[in-house]
Amino acid sequence: MNTTMKPPVIKAKHQRLVLIILALVALVGAGMLAAYALSKQAAYFYLPSELVAKPPEAGRAVRLGGMVEKGSIKTLPDGVTINFMVKDDKARVPVRFSGITPDLFVEGSGVVAEGRMEGTTFVADNLLAKHDEKYVPREMKNMSTAEAKAVIAETK
16 A cells, blocks of 8 residues: 555646735735825825815925915025915915025915924925916027917927
8 A cells, every 4th residue: 555645736727716816915915005105105285274274283294385475485594494474365374494495486476385384384395386377488488479389390
């Protein structure tokens, strides 16, 4: 009598099924890991009225978008830090930023500030200035409409 036992043989059909299930589990796991990582890095966008009505928890990275209030930009004695107000039609939020401001950052223009709330002040780490809809590149400023269309057609 032969005492050696052979291991059970898995049919090819079952092997494929096991591989498909393992691949699906790995794919779902990778998706959940990516979603968790993105949720920790996501910066939510707030308007001033939303930020005043329901402020995020302290230290959470958010973006504040609105208009820079005219007459509100004040440079502190250190020469690098500025304070200004961001407003919409319902509320105003004080903002503090230390660093070099973008060229398009002026009073009355649109701005998106990335940072966090500290008390009632929004502390910005980064400023993104927005230009208006009438923006024209410097090179095309003195061109007529027909000349501008011709230049655009040449680039296509």
